[in-house]
Amino acid sequence: MTSSRFIHVLIPIISVLLGLISGAVIMLAFGYNPVAGYASLWEGAFGDSYFFGETIRMVTPYILSGLAVAFALRTGLLNIGVEGQVFVGWLASVWIGTAFELPMIFHLPLALAAAAAAGAAWGFIPGILKAKLGVHEVIVTIMMNYIALYTTNAIVRHVLTEGEDQTERIAETASLASPWLSEVTLFSRMHYGILVSLIMALIMWFILNKTARGFELRSVGYNPFASSYAGMSVSRNIVLAMMISGGFAGLAGAMEGLGTFGYLATKTGFTNIGFEGIAVALLGANTAIGVVLAAFLFGILKNGALNMPTGAGVPTELVEIVIALIIFFVASSYMIRWFILRIKKEGK
Numbered sequence: 001m002t003s004s005r006f007i008h009v010l011i012p013i014i015s016v017l018l019g020l021i022s023g024a025v026i027m028l029a030f031g032y033n034p035v036a037g038y039a040s041l042w043e044g045a046f047g048d049s050y051f052f053g054e055t056i057r058m059v060t061p062y063i064l065s066g067l068a069v070a071f072a073l074r075t076g077l078l079n080i081g082v083e084g085q086v087f088v089g090w091l092a093s094v095w096i097g098t099a100f101e102l103p104m105i106f107h108l109p110l111a112l113a114a115a116a117a118a119g120a121a122w123g124f125i126p127g128i129l130k131a132k133l134g135v136h137e138v139i140v141t142i143m144m145n146y147i148a149l150y151t152t153n154a155i156v157r158h159v160l161t162e163g164e165d166q167t168e169r170i171a172e173t174a175s176l177a178s179p180w181l182s183e184v185t186l187f188s189r190m191h192y193g194i195l196v197s198l199i200m201a202l203i204m205w206f207i208l209n210k211t212a213r214g215f216e217l218r219s220v221g222y223n224p225f226a227s228s229y230a231g232m233s234v235s236r237n238i239v240l241a242m243m244i245s246g247g248f249a250g251l252a253g254a255m256e257g258l259g260t261f262g263y264l265a266t267k268t269g270f271t272n273i274g275f276e277g278i279a280v281a282l283l284g285a286n287t288a289i290g291v292v293l294a295a296f297l298f299g300i301l302k303n304g305a306l307n308m309p310t311g312a313g314v315p316t317e318l319v320e321i322v323i324a325l326i327i328f329f330v331a332s333s334y335m336i337r338w339f340i341l342r343i344k345k346e347g348k
Contacts, residue, residue: 011330012285015283015330016283022322023318032313033312036311036314039311039312040304041300041304041319044303044304044305044307044311045299045303045304045307046300046304047307049185049186050186051303051307053188057259057260058299058302058303060193060196060255061252061273062252062295063200063292064196064249064251065082065248065252065273065277065280066280067277067288068085068252068277069245069280069286070291071245072241074221075218076221077130077238078137078141079126080137081123081246081249082245082249082252082273082278084122084146084149085123085249087253088119088253089115089119090264091118091156092111092114092118093111093170094160094167094258094263096114097111097175098169098171104174108176111254115250115258119247119248119252120247122148122246122250123242123243124243125140127238128239130238131234132235137242145274149267153267156265156266166263166265166266167265174258175262176193176254177189177258189259189260191255193259196255198292201291204288205287217241220237220241221241249277253273280294281294282327282330282331301323304319305318
């Protein structure tokens with residue numbers, strides 16, 4: 001059991017190392033210096049307080065989108081609609097943030113709750129269709145991403161404003177922004193949302209591992225037929241799992257609406273926060289602590305990549321290749337597992 005757990009932890013680490021090594025090989029093949037490239041990446045992520053703050057700011061929604069995907073996967077579902085749930089959560093949080101004048105002790109929790117509720121409601125639709133009609137959640141969630149994108153744009157233009165492409169800024173009482181954190185990090189956009197994300201990771205762990213409902217959700221994910229035979233409601237647990245997953249995604253949107261930007265502007269395309277969450281969940285092995293660590297890695301890679309063109313002349317697209325390779329090696333984990341077990345066998 002201990003050996004299996006060790007291998008389970010080792011596979012993502014090896015996948016990351018193989019991805020970085022492959023990225024270095026690609027840099028060499030195209031005439032770039034990999035040492036300078038990765039040094040620039042590190043400098044861009046942690047070079048000074050500002051870069052550090054921006055890295056944490058980028059990590060914050062990745063944790064929540066990763067939790068959304070991981071929660072669904074742990075319950076036997078594949079939520080590709082996290083991107084759309086991010087949009088509706090962002091919209092709901094900004095709507096509440098601009099529509100009310102309340103003390104912060106009420107206003108901020110209300111805006112966060114609205115974001116989670118909006119994401120959960122968006123997750124309810126594919127959940128109920130899957131539970132009652134057997135419609136595959138992947139198809140529905142993909143389509144709902146586009147519905148969310150264009151619906152939020154329409155609401156911004158025709159409901160929250162009079163033809164404008166951007167809402168008003170939220171009230172200070174609904175904001176996650178921190179003047180103290182911003183000043184400490186040389187006026188980066190780091191905000192208190194990182195605390196919300198870490199608390200949500202703890203909540204996911206508690207739900208899945210320490211509650212009877214979490215046991216039911218995992219059981220239905222492992223084997224719906226056996227769960228049904230044991231008296232569990234498969235349909236109810238499918239809907240609940242998609243709603244909880246959507247709630248995490250909605251909060252990821254709130255991190256942008258209440259923390260990073262403080263408003264919602266119309267979008268011509270996706271933010272990719274939800275799609276990056278798929279990679280974060282896979283690398284994090286669908287565990288709460290794994291998702292947090294994977295989100296930090298992705299935040300470092302994404303934010304650090306912005307410094308690579310100026311610091312080493314390496315195009316930022318290379319980081320996307322490195323991330324793709326990391327996910328490839330995670331997806332090919334059976335080969336890594338086979339290799340590790342073979343080395344162990346030969347070493348005996």
